[in-house]
Amino acid sequence: MTLLFAAARLRARSLLALAGLATLLCLPAAGQAQTFSLADVTRQARDLMEKPYVAPANNLPPVFSGMQFADYQKMQPRADRFEWRDQPTPFRLSFYHQGMQFNAPVRINEITPEGVQEIRYDAGRFDFGDLNFDRSATSNLGYAGFRVLYPINQPGKLDEIVSFLGASYFRVIGKGQVYGLSSRGLAIDTAPPGGEEFPNFREFWIQRPAAQDRQLVIYALLDSPRATGAYRFTVVPGGKDAVVDVQANIFLRGDVRTLGIAPLTSMFLYGPNQQSELKRGNFRPAIHDSNGLAIRTGTGEWIWRPLNNPRQLAISSFEVDNPKGFGLLQRGREFSRYEDLKDRYDLRPSAWIEPQGNWGKGHVTLMEIPTPDETNDNIAAFWTPDAPARRGDMLQFAYRMHWTTDEPALHGADNAWVRQTLHTESEELQANLIRKPDGASAFLIDFEGPAVAQLPEGTAITPQVSVDSNADLLGVSLQRNPAIQGWRVTVRVRVKNPALPVEMRATLMQGDKAVSETWSYQIPANPPAPAQPQTLTQPPAPGAPDKAATTP
Secondary structure, eight states: OEEOOOSOOOOOOOOOOGGGHHHHHOOOOTTSOSSOOHHHHHHHHHHHHTSOOOOOOOOOOHHHHTOOHHHHTTOEEOGGGOBTTTSSSSOEEEEEEOBTTBOSOOEEEEEETTEEEEOOOOGGGEEOTTOOOOGGGGTTOOEEEEEEEEEEEETTEEEEEEEEESTTEEEEOOTTOOOOOEEESOEESOSSSSOOBOOEEEEEEEEOOOTTOOOEEEEEEEEETTEEEEEEEEEEOOSSSEEEEEEEEEEESSOBSOEEEEEEEEOEEEBTTBOOGGGTTOSOSOEESOOEEEEEOTTSOEEEEEOOOOSSOEEEEEEOSSOSEEEEEOOOOOGGGTOOTTTOGGGOOEEEEEEESOOOSEEEEEEEOOOSSTTEEOEEEEEEESSOBOTTOEEEEEEEEEEESOGGGGSOTTOOEEEEEEEEEEEEEOTTSOEEEEEEEEEEEEEESHHHHTOOTTOOOEEEEEEOTTEEEEEEEEEEETTTTEEEEEEEEEESOTTSOEEEEEEEEETTEEOSOEEEEEEOOOOSSOOOOOOOOOOOSSOSOSSOOEEO
């Protein structure tokens, strides 16, 4: 997918003395070799920060640099040449070949009890299909990234579960899932004004797992004009979800206006919450990798922000001190919501970020960028600390990522959440019982979950609804929804100035206590002429085919 990001991104800080860093973060897991740790990568990142930035060198001959995506996909890894194929471990590694915009090699190393050794490029690891070129053109090339394979769906059948390809992008899937949204190591100056800076993972170190290991440890060195970083990813596959623990030590070469921590990138074209010309003539009721931003604040409040495909760039900010979690979710797993047998949006995972430790004061930023089709990633979400990111700063963050299709499991038994948001024309029921549109808009919000399903009959529930000054609130109604053991809130509004957005909120209350998350919706601005999105020539966010690759 091509990024449509119009400009600038994120920021964060949490100062920690470097002398204590190895003790706090770099203890190796039981059973792993102690010849290499996050402390080693941290020293390299610190040393790199003190040197002038050197951009990765393009080493591609024309036959590879001019490739179209269809030809790039023809270069597939050979299963009989997977790394660790001769080791007593269920994990395997395969590699991406250089080509297209992946024009600089990435160094990939293996950590073993005997030490660290580079996994050198070998063209014999690849099947080039029907591509016709002089094989000597590969003599000075390297790997663009790598994949991790593991049998999560059937014993003995390898499934691709992790992909690192392009800038600092990576994707993860669990059992029964297919690739959807992406994550990144770091985002710099994504939100306007200004131009975005894309850090790169320039080198990786991958721990060779022992026979009994059911997790994989990956280290990465990040580099960009204004930041360097040391990362440790602990990937735990299996079960219904995949879990990735991330530790990041970041060094700043220069001041950063917006430094993004735990950034997520996704796609939203249209859904039932947004009336769209794009839906006309399309058999699919919805097309998106994610349909909302979920936030759990430091005080325990839950917020649900349905996504939009706006006509002009929209940036929303939610003040969240010491967040307990946030993520881009795909709520609604019924196939009938998508009806897409090819792309299987119903199987694409949500990504939930669970911060470890106290992240302090900051806010979650959501960017929604206009896109005309589903090939563009047009959604970004990240956490931004309030403290400025200054040259010479060292920042440390740790968080757990859940790649899941069981979104209700993120909530406790004392909460209810938004199942769906429906947008339609507002209407009045006339004396003759004929429904007549009144020129306004109506939003139907279905809440479900144990907090409302278990309420005794006759319990008083009231909707608390508010809209901003750019709309008139025409009416609010509440109905039981027995089909989901929940409640439906209908909100009717009339927008005053369509060229400006409208902010709306709704919560279910039992007395003065909230029993649901807060539905926080924005009616996008509808200017007279659609804004033209700006396409950046940046490595694709997905970093891999849409479907999880498997081998027999």
